[in-house]
Amino acid sequence: MSSLSLFVIIILYLGILFFLAFIAEKRATSKWVNNPYIYTLSLAVYCSAWTYYGSVGVAATTGISFLAIYLGPVIAAPFWILILRKIIRISKQHKISSIADFISLRYGNNRLLGALITIVCVLGTVPYIALQLKAISETFEIMTHSVSIEKTKVFSDYTIYIALLIAVFATFFGTQKTDASEKHKGIVASVAFESIIKLLFFLIVGIYVTFFLFGGTEDIYNQISSSANITEITTMNGFENGFNWFFTILLSFFAIFLLPRQFQVSVVENNREKHLKKAIWLFPLYLLLFNLFVVFIAWGGLITFGNSNNSEYFTLLLPLQHGNYFLASLVFIGGFSAVISMVVVSTLALSTMVSNNLIIPYGFLDKFSRNQNDKNARYIKGIRRVSIFVIIIASYYFYFYFSVPLSLYSIGLVSFVIISQLAPSFFLGLFWNRGSSKGAIFGLIVGFLVTLYTLVIPVSISAFTNSDYFVNQGLFGINFLKPYSLFGLDFLSPHAHATFWSLFFNGITLAVISLSGKGNYRERNYAEMFIDTRNYSKLGDSALVWKGEAYVADIKNVLTKFLGLARTERALSLFFRKYDLPPDTQMADARLINFSEKLLTGSIGSASSKILIANVVKEEEISLVEVLQILDESKEALASNKALNEKTNELTQLTSELQSANQELIFQYKQKDEFLDTVAHELKTPLTSIKASAEILQDDFDEMPAELRNKFMGNIEQEVDRLSRLVNHILDIEKLEHNRAKLILKPTNMLNTIEKVTRNLSQLAKEKNILFEIEDVSSVIALYDEDRIIQVLTNLVSNSIKFSDKPKGKISFSFSQKEDILEVYIEDNSKGIPENDKNHVFDKFYQSENQNTLKPSGSGLGLAISKQIVQKHGGEIWLEKTNNEGSIFVFSLPFN
Amino acid sequence: MLFFGLKQLYLFLMKKRHEQKLIVLAIVLVATFNIPLILLFDSQQSIWGFPAVYFYVFSIWLSSILISYFILKRHYE
Numbered sequence A: 001m002s003s004l005s006l007f008v009i010i011i012l013y014l015g016i017l018f019f020l021a022f023i024a025e026k027r028a029t030s031k032w033v034n035n036p037y038i039y040t041l042s043l044a045v046y047c048s049a050w051t052y053y054g055s056v057g058v059a060a061t062t063g064i065s066f067l068a069i070y071l072g073p074v075i076a077a078p079f080w081i082l083i084l085r086k087i088i089r090i091s092k093q094h095k096i097s098s099i100a101d102f103i104s105l106r107y108g109n110n111r112l113l114g115a116l117i118t119i120v121c122v123l124g125t126v127p128y129i130a131l132q133l134k135a136i137s138e139t140f141e142i143m144t145h146s147v148s149i150e151k152t153k154v155f156s157d158y159t160i161y162i163a164l165l166i167a168v169f170a171t172f173f174g175t176q177k178t179d180a181s182e183k184h185k186g187i188v189a190s191v192a193f194e195s196i197i198k199l200l201f202f203l204i205v206g207i208y209v210t211f212f213l214f215g216g217t218e219d220i221y222n223q224i225s226s227s228a229n230i231t232e233i234t235t236m237n238g239f240e241n242g243f244n245w246f247f248t249i250l251l252s253f254f255a256i257f258l259l260p261r262q263f264q265v266s267v268v269e270n271n272r273e274k275h276l277k278k279a280i281w282l283f284p285l286y287l288l289l290f291n292l293f294v295v296f297i298a299w300g301g302l303i304t305f306g307n308s309n310n311s312e313y314f315t316l317l318l319p320l321q322h323g324n325y326f327l328a329s330l331v332f333i334g335g336f337s338a339v340i341s342m343v344v345v346s347t348l349a350l351s352t353m354v355s356n357n358l359i360i361p362y363g364f365l366d367k368f369s370r371n372q373n374d375k376n377a378r379y380i381k382g383i384r385r386v387s388i389f390v391i392i393i394a395s396y397y398f399y400f401y402f403s404v405p406l407s408l409y410s411i412g413l414v415s416f417v418i419i420s421q422l423a424p425s426f427f428l429g430l431f432w433n434r435g436s437s438k439g440a441i442f443g444l445i446v447g448f449l450v451t452l453y454t455l456v457i458p459v460s461i462s463a464f465t466n467s468d469y470f471v472n473q474g475l476f477g478i479n480f481l482k483p484y485s486l487f488g489l490d491f492l493s494p495h496a497h498a499t500f501w502s503l504f505f506n507g508i509t510l511a512v513i514s515l516s517g518k519g520n521y522r523e524r525n526y527a528e529m530f531i532d533t534r535n536y537s538k539l540g541d542s543a544l545v546w547k548g549e550a551y552v553a554d555i556k557n558v559l560t561k562f563l564g565l566a567r568t569e570r571a572l573s574l575f576f577r578k579y580d581l582p583p584d585t586q587m588a589d590a591r592l593i594n595f596s597e598k599l600l601t602g603s604i605g606s607a608s609s610k611i612l613i614a615n616v617v618k619e620e621e622i623s624l625v626e627v628l629q630i631l632d633e634s635k636e637a638l639a640s641n642k643a644l645n646e647k648t649n650e651l652t653q654l655t656s657e658l659q660s661a662n663q664e665l666i667f668q669y670k671q672k673d674e675f676l677d678t679v680a681h682e683l684k685t686p687l688t689s690i691k692a693s694a695e696i697l698q699d700d701f702d703e704m705p706a707e708l709r710n711k712f713m714g715n716i717e718q719e720v721d722r723l724s725r726l727v728n729h730i731l732d733i734e735k736l737e738h739n740r741a742k743l744i745l746k747p748t749n750m751l752n753t754i755e756k757v758t759r760n761l762s763q764l765a766k767e768k769n770i771l772f773e774i775e776d777v778s779s780v781i782a783l784y785d786e787d788r789i790i791q792v793l794t795n796l797v798s799n800s801i802k803f804s805d806k807p808k809g810k811i812s813f814s815f816s817q818k819e820d821i822l823e824v825y826i827e828d829n830s831k832g833i834p835e836n837d838k839n840h841v842f843d844k845f846y847q848s849e850n851q852n853t854l855k856p857s858g859s860g861l862g863l864a865i866s867k868q869i870v871q872k873h874g875g876e877i878w879l880e881k882t883n884n885e886g887s888i889f890v891f892s893l894p895f896n
Numbered sequence B: 001m002l003f004f005g006l007k008q009l010y011l012f013l014m015k016k017r018h019e020q021k022l023i024v025l026a027i028v029l030v031a032t033f034n035i036p037l038i039l040l041f042d043s044q045q046s047i048w049g050f051p052a053v054y055f056y057v058f059s060i061w062l063s064s065i066l067i068s069y070f071i072l073k074r075h076y077e
Helices: A003-026 A036-046 A049-061 A064-079 A083-094 A099-106 A111-144 A157-174 A185-213 A217-225 A230-234 A239-258 A260-268 A275-292 A294-305 A311-321 A325-370 A373-403 A408-431 A437-464 A469-473 A494-516 A521-531 A533-543 A552-563 A565-578 A590-604 A606-616 A624-700 A706-737 A750-767 A786-803 A835-840 A862-872 B002-033 B037-041 B052-076
Strands: A746-749 A770-774 A781-784 A809-818 A821-828 A877-883 A886-894
Touching (some): A003 A185, A049 A064, A064 A239, A064 B002, A064 B052, A083 A239, A083 A260, A083 A408, A083 A590, A099 A111, A099 A260, A099 A325, A111 A260, A111 A311, A111 A325, A111 A373, A111 A408, A111 A606, A157 A185, A185 A294, A185 A325, A217 A230, A239 A494, A260 A325, A275 A294, A275 B052, A294 A311, A325 A373, A373 A590, A408 A494, A408 A521, A437 A494, A706 A862, A750 A809, A786 A821, A862 A886
Parallel strands (some): A770 A809
Antiparallel strands (some): A746 A781, A809 A821, A877 A886
């Protein structure tokens, strides 16, 4: 394959990534970008070219030890539920944007510690990025030249261009905002995509080698079994290697938390805490899949090529050997993906650290406090952009001048040992509240120096000068200073040996120095916040103890320089509202100081923001004891406040319940009153009439003609009937309303019931020339109390008869049966019910105004009783429709 | 109200307990992946083409994935 066409493929692939990242950035809130799978895949940035090519190399030469690099993360994953969740919570709360920020904040915003961590991270990562560039350059050569290549020092122009393109990508999507704690959705989405690509292509080539070039796993194993060093590459190879194995696992365990790129994707880019829960099992699965075919590719390579010194590139060489250029290109793209994602995320993380923890706090603070907001934002972004390019170019030079003689695996391990120097201050800081910044700084320096002496220097010397003098004789020829067997510890591999001694001295120094002096109150304050996350996150901004004199105006002034006026004012007004302070507050308190420091942290780092805020306020020294006391008090206050709040809520609820009960009672009382009023009135009318008739009869009985007398007697009888009906109705409705009426429910045919009603009313209907029509159905069975429903129907039908005014009246019954409800429709062609009566027809004693002319025979309770009866059956009754043409009444009954 | 409080407390403790299951799993992984246990499986035999020690490591690895999957699925979803 010509180098130009391969370069074109690379450019096309980068174009796809640009496009993808651009889309993701645009749709930053879409579900496609924010889900636990994207999160898990972005964690797979762990698998760089080291995994993609290096693992096979190790599997072919030293055997199982490559697996240890993935077992650390597998062990770490279940711990995430405790540790990583805690880290994410703290980081979100404090707007932390890098591991340097995280650790330096824990030790009281210590500027020097943040800077040292940055330096260690840069020194640990630059060789690692160089390793990636080396992989690109070498695979590029393999793809474009012949199968058998010698490692040359020929300068491949393409590598630098590719490196620069990656830098452009990282710059474009990584430095759009000044606040580095903001998410970089574009980069994360592209990393997730690349994680799919690299795994997929690696699996494809694994399956190709195992099942197409060879006859499956057992075939490869049987063929390799006859080779000479079979024991070496298929077993643990002895007890000493067990220790090396343990230390490699330990290194990778630390790396999954501490590598700047891992911190970036797992903490800074974490959208939701709950995504972690999927990652805990899915990420180990990803790693398992990645490692499944490594040994078979390695052995397949060994069988095919013999003991080649190109074993790292068996993945690429095997398909090429068999003329499968397409597959080889896929493998190349997969490896390229692994490289890009690692380089982009690492440089992004490092550039944030370099700007926020090294350059800004040490060089630009004075300048920034004089500048205006937009100028500052330009500077901050500028620093990060330049850092990205400088880091990548530095890595390129490292690769070009130093890394050629070293294998991918050995460079990777050196990087891991350097990064692991952050482990003591990081992990002890999370769980031990007395670790001090002084201890952390000295521990880090000592650990780093030990790493230099036991690993970096001897590796470099033997790689470049080919002299073993230093390794074999030690410093000044002193035996127990031999770098690979310090103090005579001679059975560990160089990296395990360096890991042990560096972490040992690092941890001891941290512990001893931390315990040898009284702690600083500010450090202790942050320590408590980090260790007791649960309680302190509830305290919010009051978690920082601060005493002194500060003006809101001064702080606002500082904030404006970085956030701009609009954002500052919005943030402050939010703050005042949150703590219920008047918006024109003059004096700032501890909460505002803490709040402002957090606001600035994302843009300029925690140490710088502390310094800038400290410049404009006057702080009083407080003693450690006082700080702890205040913190305890506020925690207690919070707890009692919580209990008080609960009590208050309970009381409020009770009060509102009481209130509504009271209102209900008042309402019922009024109703009773009105009812009594109406009843008295209704009773009075017939009584008056009876009394009048009786008086007339008494006075003029003898003189009255018999005819008239009879008429008065009839009148009395009629009124007594009406009276008794009224009393009966009143008793009835009272019974129904107070649940004293028992329903006798039986499955009954509604047709029969209607038949009975129409028979009873047939005389009345005939008088008004009204016809009954019943829908033609075989039977309508429902469960109800027939006597009661007859009452309802009689009420409805007699009303219809009463208001019928057409020459030919009609009353029709129809039914509808829905799921478990029977509806009975009674439709007539009467004159209808006036508009303003519609809503009241079911009220007690409601009688239409325009029937007053002729005092009706009704009691005014008929429909009210009907409503009660239907409701007692669990149904409803309503007026479906009414106009000049007629009305439709409906009642419903549930089947059971 | 009292019932509500008890239920919250119960849920809270449950959560903590299942977190601890994961922690125990991680500690067991530390032990099983390392010496001395791993040396018990360090032999010349092979299963399906995997040397014994590889087979051992991959099986522990896979079971840890399944265990954490079930712990998380049952108690958080």
